[in-house]
Amino acid sequence: MPRSRRTQRNNANRLQRLPLELRNRIYEYVVGDITSLTVLAQSTSLMRAQLKRNLPLCLRLNRQIVEEAANAVFHHTLLVVEDLVMRNPVDVSCVVPPGMMLKSVRRLEVTQPQMRYDRDLDDATASPLSSVYDLVKRCPQLRELTIRVETAVLFTTPNDPSKRKTAQELAATTGFGLVFQHEKLEKLSLGCNSPESPYFQRNGPPHCDFVVPFVDWLEQETRARGGRVTLDVDITPDLTYDPSHNTCGSECLRSNTGCIRYVWWYDCMS
Numbered sequence: 001m002p003r004s005r006r007t008q009r010n011n012a013n014r015l016q017r018l019p020l021e022l023r024n025r026i027y028e029y030v031v032g033d034i035t036s037l038t039v040l041a042q043s044t045s046l047m048r049a050q051l052k053r054n055l056p057l058c059l060r061l062n063r064q065i066v067e068e069a070a071n072a073v074f075h076h077t078l079l080v081v082e083d084l085v086m087r088n089p090v091d092v093s094c095v096v097p098p099g100m101m102l103k104s105v106r107r108l109e110v111t112q113p114q115m116r117y118d119r120d121l122d123d124a125t126a127s128p129l130s131s132v133y134d135l136v137k138r139c140p141q142l143r144e145l146t147i148r149v150e151t152a153v154l155f156t157t158p159n160d161p162s163k164r165k166t167a168q169e170l171a172a173t174t175g176f177g178l179v180f181q182h183e184k185l186e187k188l189s190l191g192c193n194s195p196e197s198p199y200f201q202r203n204g205p206p207h208c209d210f211v212v213p214f215v216d217w218l219e220q221e222t223r224a225r226g227g228r229v230t231l232d233v234d235i236t237p238d239l240t241y242d243p244s245h246n247t248c249g250s251e252c253l254r255s256n257t258g259c260i261r262y263v264w265w266y267d268c269m270s
Helices: 003-016 020-031 044-053 063-080 089-093 132-137 167-174 176-181 209-224
Strands: 036-039 083-086 107-114 144-149 187-191 230-234 250-257 260-267
Touching: 003 020, 003 063, 020 063, 044 063, 083 089, 089 132, 107 132, 132 144, 132 176, 167 176, 167 209, 176 209, 209 230, 209 260
Parallel strands: 036 083, 083 107, 107 144, 144 187, 187 230, 230 260
Antiparallel strands: 250 260
């Protein structure tokens, strides 16, 4: 038997003689704290598989140790993660044990546009983590929340920007006001695509009118709580500001109207 193979087996045997609690502490120490986590899908097994691929070679002694290490690191990560990114809150419901608090999370981002932010009480099959608000409640130290907003929720008639909802209608249909109940939230960043598409085909910035009632309502909610939450509303969230992208007579610009910001292209030749 090659020396390296024999050494690996001996190391595995020595490690497995230790109590499981001590082995878990060793796994956590060797891997270290994972403070940034992206939840890719509604599957704990996929998350563990991702962790297995990232284990250092010194922990890949045999299959049992790999499984133990992945499980230990997975549970430890849920306790220490500070930046959490996911496509949808439901994706987290299969990863976070029921009732578990994500006590270290400071920054939370939901990348898929949402229609509602509280749980649909009429849906008896909804999971305990089916909404942004459900997730926010699990993060007592949350400071920054980034959400994509489905533009259609701002209008009484879908895809008709002239039919904008009032503040009362927004509060009733989105449940968004619940987000402001978090006592430690400091910054709320929203991505909400402008109905104008594509933005760069106009010789001027996109109109902000469609989102103004929504922003006014959010600012009112903020003032009611002492103005402690900073608002940032991006109406071109799918566009990246690139000052070097000045070709064919077009100039990439970044502008804002109050807390509403956007990226657009100015046609220098017109």
